[in-house]
Amino acid sequence: MSKPSIPKGTRDFSPTEMAKRNYIFNTIREVYALYGFRQIETPAMEQLSTLMGKYGEEGDKLLFKILNSGDFKQAVSAEEWNEKPVTKLAPRLCEKGLRYDLTVPFARYVVQHREELQMPFKRYQIQPVWRADRPQKGRYREFYQCDADIVGSNSLLNEVELMQIVDMVFHRFGIRVCIKINNRKILTGIAEYIGYPEKIIDITTAIDKLDKIGIDNVRAELSASGLDDEAIEKLQPIFNIQGSNEERLNTIREMLSNSTTGLKGIEECEYVLQQLAASQLKNTIEFDLTLARGLNYYTGCIFEVKALDVAIGSITGGGRYDNLTGIFGMPGLSGVGISFGADRIFDVLNQLDLYPRETTSGVQLLFINFGANEAAHCLQLAQKAREASIRTEVYPDSVKMKKQMSYANAIGAEYVALVGENEIQTGTVSLKNMLTGEQSSVTIDELIHTIAP
């Protein structure tokens, strides 16, 4: 029989990996809760009709679909099987699909439960999502998202709060980051100003490459995407933009002085940056005109987080959207949200070796098993240690000492307790510190005092 395996693009998580992942999730969870966000969970499976059409045509293909139970054949005749393309057949065979992200299920949740919800509704959600993407390094078919959103409030205080959350989370991780902020309205203003409102994505993409390919190539690219020379000329101030956040915003303000939308975007950015200046973030925040994520759904502020000490893409991102629940027939609900990239944060923490020691330490105390009588005695001592919150094991079999010690090393036990006949008679424990190798004879109370947190 060949060794069993798991589907490509999926992962098993070992105890050590789980300890690290829990540290990440718990840190994010704690900070979300500190800001009043409350957790929800939605089912792994949604109605396929809830998911289809929400992620574009490509997205529909990447949905994992669940074959109907029972007689799924009934819905499709042999003729239809022959004639219809898979895209038409799949929804006939499958009523359900695995969630592709947490946003659409959240929108569905808000609409379905609107009578129970008090607005503004601040929710966080940490659950896996599934995508039938081609697996590659760092891209999985099952991965966790860690989202927080506030819906039902237009206030920019929400944006401020989300940036504070980002700052606090990465400060707790010990990861130095740059928080980048932009506003969809500014990008709209620029595209309108140069006379190409429909080219907003081409323009932003080209500007984004300025550092990498230089001004001449950017001009060439813009020209290739259909902009005339006059329009490209009008972008000159942006090519030359520099200075502090304030200076950059002033440059844009001058340029967009006739664009109501553009000025609104600048005002929003300024407000958020001012509030954040007063709250003394631990990390830098930078107004970045080239930041252009999610332009098909974000309508206001956009943000993204880059690690300073590791070359890796965005590790967190988010923004404001104006119409989360419109797709489910409940228009006019604005929201703003953020999503931490747990897998990338995992990699960054690994590369920078930033996991706190206590995060990944497992068992604190292992009792060696010298035989039935000794083990029975140790069982009682172990209970006392556990009552003092010490993670404790009694080795279950009375096998050779060497094997038990190698187990102690494998599980990373901090202390090993040796209790033989002598120790039982004297009411003591021979306690070995596995880090230093030191060994001492102690009572159970002294043992607890030594190890307990």
Added chain:
Amino acid sequence: MSKPSIPKGTRDFSPTEMAKRNYIFNTIREVYALYGFRQIETPAMEQLSTLMGKYGEEGDKLLFKILNSGDFKQAVSAEEWNEKPVTKLAPRLCEKGLRYDLTVPFARYVVQHREELQMPFKRYQIQPVWRADRPQKGRYREFYQCDADIVGSNSLLNEVELMQIVDMVFHRFGIRVCIKINNRKILTGIAEYIGYPEKIIDITTAIDKLDKIGIDNVRAELSASGLDDEAIEKLQPIFNIQGSNEERLNTIREMLSNSTTGLKGIEECEYVLQQLAASQLKNTIEFDLTLARGLNYYTGCIFEVKALDVAIGSITGGGRYDNLTGIFGMPGLSGVGISFGADRIFDVLNQLDLYPRETTSGVQLLFINFGANEAAHCLQLAQKAREASIRTEVYPDSVKMKKQMSYANAIGAEYVALVGENEIQTGTVSLKNMLTGEQSSVTIDELIHTIAP
């Protein structure tokens, strides 16, 4: 547009439900960790070949299968579509399925990672599983399992430890339980003793009904299932069994004095009960001859937990199995495991109203929003509160006081802070205790001192 919905048998969990569920999972997790169990996670999707044939024919039907991405049509001609039954077609259309329990994925994990694992391997796993069962009250198509298993050790100390875990978990919940213990070998011994080794399940099922239907009906049932009168007569000592665990075991011992298997089972039960007597459990433990769960895979001790103060089925169960990984070509690995029924524990805690107050309390402090200037000031105060670990919100919009107070009530805020112009000038906060209605003027430091844990 009709209101969106979720697949039948699945659930959304609201913030309050999540808080309660997290309390359950965290309690179980903490106790597992105290006993040296370490967490793993496996993917939601397994290869269908890993799952098929592991849960019987009925189980195969209850597996949720994932339609292959891409051109799933290729594998099945129109002729085959016409002719083949769905049971043959499904594995052609689907390579993957959702996990049905945590045991088979765990077995697969152990075999796949055997080179990395140090035996004995103590793992716990808390993840959802999916079954295409007909949904009904208390039975869901997606639900969590909370399993702990030790593999690679035959020692009965593991059984003792699992019972201690059960005792500690329910003691922490405040749920009074009876832990029932039996041994498959005793049941085998009895069936052999009366000459019907193959009728072990019929015999146990009938005995189990003694309390409900009376001795005559039990005899009738046994007779209907094919036992002759002599065999039924031989069961008489069991019908009359009573007394302490020790007395019951003595009765069986006398009866099974010629059965090596039966005596071994009695010896195992006695050992576990003796060790547990010394460790002074908070709950009662009862030898129960009628306990007969999982007879198709358990080979040694069997256990089950019943709540004493709520009429509900088993809320935890487990046992020893001799050949976890044989199905994947790695024979001879014995293990013992336990599984807490989170959904039923949720119901019991609800019915007995046992959730600690702090579990379900959300936001501790809400700052009322009196306008842009006041909110900017409150933002800074809120940061100080959060640094002192107080879960804090600033209401994002400066709407009517009444609306903000109704929000405070809806989210269960413990304190509301009112900071207007006066308070800003005097450096104070008007703090209202939402439980008592008391209001006082305090500094931010006093506020922290009042609320912080």
